[in-house]
Amino acid sequence: MTGGVDGARDVPTGAPARIDTPSPGDRRLTRLSLNQRTVAHWSLREAVTGCVDAGINAIGVWREPVAEAGLPTAARMLNDAGLRVSSLCRGGFFTAADPTALHKARRDNLMALDEAAELGCDTLVLVPGGLPDRDRDLTGARERVAEAVGGLVPAARERGVRLGLEPMHPIFAADRGVISTLRQALDIAECFPAAEVGVVVDTFHVWWDPDVIAQIARAGDRVVSYQVSEWITPLPPDALLNRGMPGDGHIDFGVLTEAVAATGYQGDIEVEIFNEAVWAAPGADVLATITRRYAELVAPHLCTADPD
C-alpha cells in the first residue's frame, strides 16, 4: 500500500486519501490497536496477518473468533505475531432479572476472565446489558449491573485481569447497555480499587455527553481502554451497525483524545467500527484507512510521549 495521495482511497467513502498511508514502523502507529470487530468477516488469523502487514501492533479480540481458532491456538498465534492484546470483548450482560439467567451470565463471565488470562490480556470489556423482556425498571437493571460487577471482582483479581465497564450510548439503554454515562460507570467502578475496575471510553458512546470531559478527568487511572469510532449521519438503518470511520462524521477526536491523554492513559487505542459498508470493503483497505485516519486525527493529540 503506497501513499494515499498517490491514489489510495478511503473506505467506505471512496474519497481520495487525505494523507499518505503510514508504513509499518511509523511511530504514529505505536499505540494503535485494531478491534477485531472492525473486520468482522475476517478470521482471527486473517486479522493477525492484516495487523502485521499494516504495521498495527495491538489487537482487541472478540471471544467468538478466538473460540473458533481454539483458545491455545489463538494465544500462540497472537504471541508469535508479537501483537499486544489490548482487550478481550466481551463480558457483562448483567441485567437478567431471573436467577437462572443471572447464574448463567456469571458463569460466562468467569469463562471470559479465564480466556483473557490465557491470552495474556489484562482487560475484559464489560457490556452492561439491557432491560429484560417486558421489564421497564431501568433503575433496577442498573442496580443489578453494580452488584454483578462487584461479584466478579475477586475472580478478576485472581486472574490479574481488570474489568472495564463500558457506558453505552443512550440509543442502547433499552436493549444493550443500561449504563449510559461515564458518570454512572465511574460511580460503580469507584466502589473498587482502580487496579481492579475501570471504565472503557468509547468516543461513539460518550461524545454527546455535556459532562464527558469532566468525567474523563475524574476517571484518571481508571481508563482501562480508549476506543475510537465515529457518529455518522444519517444514521444507517440498523442501530447496531451505525458507527463510522473516524473523520467521516461529527466527533471531535482531538478534544476527547487530549482529555484521555491528560489522565495519563498509556494504553493502546482501539479502532472499533460496526458498519456494514466497512465490513463489505476489503480488509486491507479498511486497515489502511484506519492507519491514515488514526495518524491524522488521534495520534497528534496524544500529548504524552510514545514509548518508542
Next chain:
Amino acid sequence: MTGGVDGARDVPTGAPARIDTPSPGDRRLTRLSLNQRTVAHWSLREAVTGCVDAGINAIGVWREPVAEAGLPTAARMLNDAGLRVSSLCRGGFFTAADPTALHKARRDNLMALDEAAELGCDTLVLVPGGLPDRDRDLTGARERVAEAVGGLVPAARERGVRLGLEPMHPIFAADRGVISTLRQALDIAECFPAAEVGVVVDTFHVWWDPDVIAQIARAGDRVVSYQVSEWITPLPPDALLNRGMPGDGHIDFGVLTEAVAATGYQGDIEVEIFNEAVWAAPGADVLATITRRYAELVAPHLCTADPD
C-alpha cells in the same frame, strides 16, 4: 368507537385493546392533548374534528399545517372547536454558525412567536438544532443555543408566550438537538424568569437519563410541556421516525408522570409520535388507541386533582 374489549384493536400493533375506549367526557381524558404530528397525514381541520370526536380537549399544533390552513382560519377553527392549544411546534434551530443563517433563524422564531400569540397558545416549543455542516464543535453549538434563547426572551415576553426548550435524545445530538439532557436545558432556562423560559419534558428524549427524576424535580414550575411517546426496539430504520405508541416499548410512564405531577404541573399532556406505521393507520384508530393508552398508563399517575 365502542369498548376496546368488544373488538377494538390497538394501532400499530394490531393487538386487541386492553381496556375499553374512553368516551368523550371521560374525566381521565381531561388533560390529554393530541400533538398534531401524531396524525401527520391529517390536515388541521381533520385533526380538530378527530380530537372533538375522540373526546380530546387540547391539541399541540405545528406551524406548517397551520400555515396551510391560514393563520386566522386556524385560530378560528381551534377556537370554534373549543380546543386548548397546548403548544406550538416549533421554533429553535439556533445553532447555525454563520451570521446570515443565524439572522434568518431569529426572524423565523419571531414569526413563530407571533403565530403562537395569534393562536392563543402560551407555549412555543424550541428544538435546539444540530451541528452545522462539517462542524464538530459541540460546545460552541451549545453556547449559541443559550445565546439565542436569551435573544428571544424579550419578544416572547411581549407576546405573552413562554419558551419551552426541549432537550433531545442524544441520538439527535449531531443533527437536530445539541441540548441532550434536562440538566443542560435547565442550566439555560434558569438564566431567565420561570414565567418566560421553561423546558419541555418528552419521555422519548429523557427516559434513559440516570438523572431524569432529580432534574424534573429541579425543573419545578419550569415544566412548560409534558409530552409522551415510547422508546421501542428494534428501532425502526429511520432515526427520525422511531417513536412508539405508549405501552409498546420500554418506558415506565408511571415513574416519569408522577415526577412531572409532583412539580405541580397542571398543563396538558401531549401524545407526540413520529412513526410510519402509526401514520399509515386510520387517524380515528390512532386517536382511539391514544385515549386508551393514556387512560391506562398516564392518567392514573396524575396524583394532583384534575380541574373537573
